Amino acid sequence: MDTFGTRTIDTRVGPLSFDHGMPTSETVAKLYDEMDFQRAVQCYLWALPIVSWEGGRQANEANFGADYDDVTLYGDYRTLSTAFTPNLTTPYSWAFLHLAEQGPTVVEMPPGATAGAIIDWWERPITDVGLVGPDQGRGGKYLLVGPGQDTPEAPGFHVFRSRTVHVPFFFRVLNPEADDAEAIKAGVRIYPYSRHEDPPPTRHIDSARDGELRTMVPPGGLAYWERLAEALAGEPGEDRDRFFRAMLRSLGIEAGKPFQPDERQRKLLIEGALVGEAIAKTCAFHRRFVGIRYRPDVRWNYLISPDWALNQDVDDYTQLEERSTFAYEVLAMSAGSMPTKPGTGQTYLCAYWDADGQVLDGAKSYRLHVPPNPPAERFWAVTVYDLDTRCFIQNKEEIPERSSRTGLKANDDGSVDVYFGPTAPAGLESNWIPTVPGKAWFTYLRLYGPLQPFFDRSWVLPDIETLQ
Template sequence: MLGSNVTTPYVFAWFDLTEGPIVIEYPEGATAGSLIDWWDRPLIDVGVSGPDGGKGAKFVVVGPAHEAPETSPAGAKLLRSRTNKVLMFCRGLDGDLKTVEAVFSKTQVYPLGAIGSGVTALLRFKTEGELTSMAHPQGLAYWQWLILALDGERIEDRDRFFAAMLKPLGVAYGGSFSPNDRQTELLHNAAILGEAMAKASAFSKRIPGMRYRDDTHWEYLIPQDFVNEQDGPDGTLLDQRTAFFYEVTGTSAAVLTKTPGTGSAYLTAYSDPDGHAFDGAKSYRLRVPANVPAKTFWSITLYDTETRGLIQNKQQIVDRSSRQNLNVQNDGSIEIVMGPQTPEGLEQNWIPTTPGKAWFVYFRLFGPLEPYFDKSWRLPDIEKAI
């Protein structure tokens, strides 16, 4: 998964509104997430960070081709999606996985017309199958998957020029995909160049206001002018959404929070203070100061620059967090070590890296507090180990 953490388990469920509205009975419990449309625009936050406050809620979700129903289940909130495909994108906040499964397994989904018929679907966890990557497909495969993504969707006003430019290349809404040899070569090269542009937009941002503090190199993951509608007064936030969604999957109102103690905040680093990419063959250290302004917990997670997924190592360790039993210094600070060699005396604070692989890092604050927002809190740079 793009940009995930391993401190909280994720739950995904996909819904199709082509045949008509559906009902989602979202469970009560310690969860956080959102219902989002096909273009990563939230319909509503759910769980403790949403209007239901973790008490559960019932939704009627209507797609673009259908009218709002005259009658809905008692207490249900009506949600209008601009796309037929809708994703439920959530995290379980309880530390016990069985508790998380028990909570989400109470989720019920059924067509609106099936009320009272006994025809319902219960969300069940899939425990079999192979682990696959959410990284965007490359080359011609990118366009093949884009065709599938566009299938069943309508062209929105903001996308009409994109759709017009793609059509002569054989990429159309609801169309077949049979590019000739010339088109195949053009599309293959375009996908490679497009990804390089997206990677530069994400890992070397030129968006104003990305630096968290002037005296360190930590950046905000999410541009400060980003809004979940992805449009601003001066036009569509093209660079901002390109950078954001090249790195991650999904969003919510909670990740844009400005209210202390709610939601989550993300700081990122893609290179050392000298501007060099983090090298899996070298060792680095981060001194996390005492009293991190996070109401719930904080975590640091490493990602592979090629996949934007979790780094791979034989130890299967990719993060460290305040929920773990870490070695603490006398002043309350915590030394996190990232490198290929086991650090003597700091084994429990170590995130192993792999030579030949570059990485980047997210520092998460769940329930960020006022010192984060007013920037009076300082997170030092990640430094090369001497």
């Protein structure tokens, strides 16, 4: 058996010295730093869902003055620019529940064509609502019961248990121009179950404050860990997370104690956040999951890995890389985002490169040819996002999206060409999404109510072409 002996060994973390097999004091310090740095990187990736959701909650509070159970409307370019990878065609409504403060809580959905979900803090859908949920668009009352709480006898309610105290909720009105759209949005109610016989009114906030708005994008550096400490506050630990919580202790984050890292911990945390985000960006934009490519002859990827489990747990492990990859660029997972039946839910294809495998450059011009009969029962949309923020591209025209509902100019065969670039093509301004020189971008193609040609991949979506 090989022993360390008295020697210096070259490793990927640098030279390690031993004296008769005992690590020298310099090696001890180096290896503890390396161990805690590696822990910081892995904890960064593990924590992405709750750090992002805490960012969303804080942005909701800062931008709208919203408290728990208030319903806020993200309905325009300005407010939706604060969120990860939304679309502009169907406005979003958001709320955050706190089951420890309110006890079991009711979310009441009115009838109508809506799509949304109630989700836990770790990005696990608790239930869809609306057309894909148990109410199937007919309206219904959802009762959320928190960790350790008794489940009330609640006939007529759809009852679900959350594994977390914090519970985000969102929905979209799928036909925002319909006569009943405003009534649907105003008809959502949230209240403690203890008051279900005489529910208090729900506060709906439809406009954000003036001035610059706060985004949900996780901060870098030490601020990431400060937000993580806030996100973990009051949340019960789960068995699958116990090792991660143990690793955080050596970095200064511990349940029930203030986050006050020493100078060594601060240095490791700041560097860990930098490398952690670099890894998250690599995983998101260069995915290595089996079956992630839509077709072998194009560069379009599925947004959601085909083997993704909604509760993130499979036979003998939890999908850590899949979860961190998703959470780096998206929030609000739902069963409706993984439809198996044509005509239901919504699905997403992603492009991060042009046809030649080059980054999509905001200074260049491109064309996407959308063939005739896109397989979407409701509508389809192409949306452009900033590669760094994963939010809407910020152009002076405030146009991040074109969709089948926005009056696109079609070709004679029914196909549509969508253009990207800093300058509009003459006569095709209605098909143009402005990009910004100096900014890389990526795009999603959304299909609402995807049809069979999507599921069997017979519909071919060409790659994005660079125009000369």
